[in-house]
Amino acid sequence: MASMASMQGLTKMSFQRVSTAEQVRDHITTLILDGSLKPGTPLRENTIATTLGVSRNTVREAVLLLGQSRLIRHEMHRGAIVAEPTKDALINLYDARRGLEVGAVSLPAGAEVIAGIKSALDDLERAADDGDDRDIVAKDLAFHAATVRNFGSERIDAFYAQLAVELSFYLNALAASRLDYAADASFLEEHRRIYAAIAAQDHATAARCVEDHIDETIRRLHARLDAAEA
Amino acid sequence: MASMASMQGLTKMSFQRVSTAEQVRDHITTLILDGSLKPGTPLRENTIATTLGVSRNTVREAVLLLGQSRLIRHEMHRGAIVAEPTKDALINLYDARRGLEVGAVSLPAGAEVIAGIKSALDDLERAADDGDDRDIVAKDLAFHAATVRNFGSERIDAFYAQLAVELSFYLNALAASRLDYAADASFLEEHRRIYAAIAAQDHATAARCVEDHIDETIRRLHARLDAAEA
DNA sequence: CTCGTCACATTGTTGAACGGTCCAACGGCC
DNA sequence: GGCCGTTGGACCGTTCAACAATGTGACGAG
Structure with missing residues (x-):
């Protein structure tokens, strides 16, 4: 208790704790939102992996995370493409x-x-x-x-x-x-x-x-x- | 056109196309919902992988997919645990x-x-x-x-x-x-x-x-x- | 023009490996 | 006894390499 009293100024802080997959997801998201990636563009795991300098698995995780939103469309064995506004x-x-x-x-x-x-x-x-x-x-x-x-x-x-x-x-x-x-x-x-x-x-x-x-x-x-x- | 006319009966059908990761996600979901996995239980990737007979990467994907819902809580380097009702x-x-x-x-x-x-x-x-x-x-x-x-x-x-x-x-x-x-x-x-x-x-x-x-x-x-x- | 066939690209899945982080236990020190 | 550094192990995050399965497009036979 006494030790806690001397730490009044401390408050719960948040750290960097962001996985690479999440960073990749955010990056792709901004690319989609600002129009750099046009609707219909396929998201090729290998190219993204090499250009961003991360593993293909990490890119897969990023795309899966991105799948939460409806900004991309996923199809089995066909990969993900940027959603096309209908x-x-x-x-x-x-x-x-x-x-x-x-x-x-x-x-x-x-x-x-x-x-x-x-x-x-x-x-x-x-x-x-x-x-x-x-x-x-x-x-x-x-x-x-x-x-x-x-x-x-x-x-x-x-x-x-x-x-x-x-x-x-x-x-x-x-x-x-x-x-x-x-x-x-x-x-x-x-x-x-x-x-x-x-x-x-x-x-x-x-x-x-x-x-x-x-x-x-x-x-x-x-x-x-x-x-x-x- | 003629060939299309002879296929009137055909309608767009959906196939099995369900990735292993998705099946694992569904399986874990049911386990959580029917109470087999109680709140606070950690989802260990290795154990799930071996018991279900799939790769750890696949389990990771499944857990990521499951992360969409709020049935689990994810923390960096600490893994996922079944959500605890607050x-x-x-x-x-x-x-x-x-x-x-x-x-x-x-x-x-x-x-x-x-x-x-x-x-x-x-x-x-x-x-x-x-x-x-x-x-x-x-x-x-x-x-x-x-x-x-x-x-x-x-x-x-x-x-x-x-x-x-x-x-x-x-x-x-x-x-x-x-x-x-x-x-x-x-x-x-x-x-x-x-x-x-x-x-x-x-x-x-x-x-x-x-x-x-x-x-x-x-x-x-x-x-x-x-x-x-x- | 239609239909197989075939090679290629890409995804789905696996297995192994390495570093980093969390966690609990142990032991020294005041 | 309480505090702190160390240590070891469990687990996660990430990478790499490989193979199977599937989609895709081209090419050629009929």
Whole structure:
């Protein structure tokens, strides 16, 4: 006890403890997310192993770990390839978003959650002014993540974060051209309406606004995708 | 084209294609879920490898795959151990459940979703009559999963299923003695009320019933845990 | 054009090995 | 007795080499 008293300043610290496999996984993840590895690219174990200077087994472990996310697709004896954004996958993602976000704003919101949403909205407005597409997408997702926090569950937040990662990957991959989010004046206005309804504890309106906003987003996306195909 | 026309009957089928690592993962999973591997048990790669007659690398892959779920805990240079149910972990689980389920019943429900809930309720009542604790827990979870289906998202359903697996593991692990769910007459009644409110499209009542039900479940659980400690 | 066949690339799995880390036990020292 | 360095063993993380099994593409016969 006495020895413990003299160590008051000590707090549990975390060490480097990251296996090489995990580092490789993170590396590949960033490569996928920033577009260095395009959808459909096969992840050849040997090439990755030699280029990164690690064993093939370690690369296998990394790819297995990466398999948790849906950024890659695995097939027996065929290896892993970078996931290819499908319309179906996008729809699945947006179904999950719609469910989660509409459900979240349908519940009574605490003060700190509302404050978080307000802060996220401010960030989004600033990003919209600057005009950096990548940043706008990130701040957009952050705003919606702030609303989901209203569930008050870390697990749900983590789940939503996973969806957000996938979504940003899909958007970046699909939008070879610009997204031009800011071009739509209604884009910001929709977010403002959502925040206002939440702050006013008007759950019915908030739910409707979120639903409309997401449906509108899907509509925009479809228009852009169809345009890209033609 | 002509050759395709003569193959109308063919539909995409799935083959055996299951790697040894995946089989080992499934095997370990069942061992954990049915209590053969008790919480805190270390998963020694060598022993598993020799007893199952596979290579240690394969076992490593299996354990990595298993790491996706939270049934095991991994620590660098210390290996994996079967997860130990903590009160905090249980609370996190129930926070997620509460958020998801309350959110789900707050949304308008379609006819087929309501039918699914009704069917799940009937199953639960039958199971309660039989009195098999394991079965009651399963049917209880199935009922709540049916309500979550109201989100209309496969991803959310999958997420909830993951929670359910963890939950059943925790309940089985914590309840060394019986759960005696059926002993509480209110247990079934709460489910009936939830269903009735959903079927009546009375979202406010449904949300309140679900919230009360989950809080009540947590209370029951805590009482049982505290009793077990003493 | 279709269908075998065959060689090649890649993955799945194994076995062995080496260094590093954790852990418990032992023994010296105050 | 309590504290600390040492020691040895168990186990993990990682690498390497090899073989089997499977997918892939090309080539040629019919």
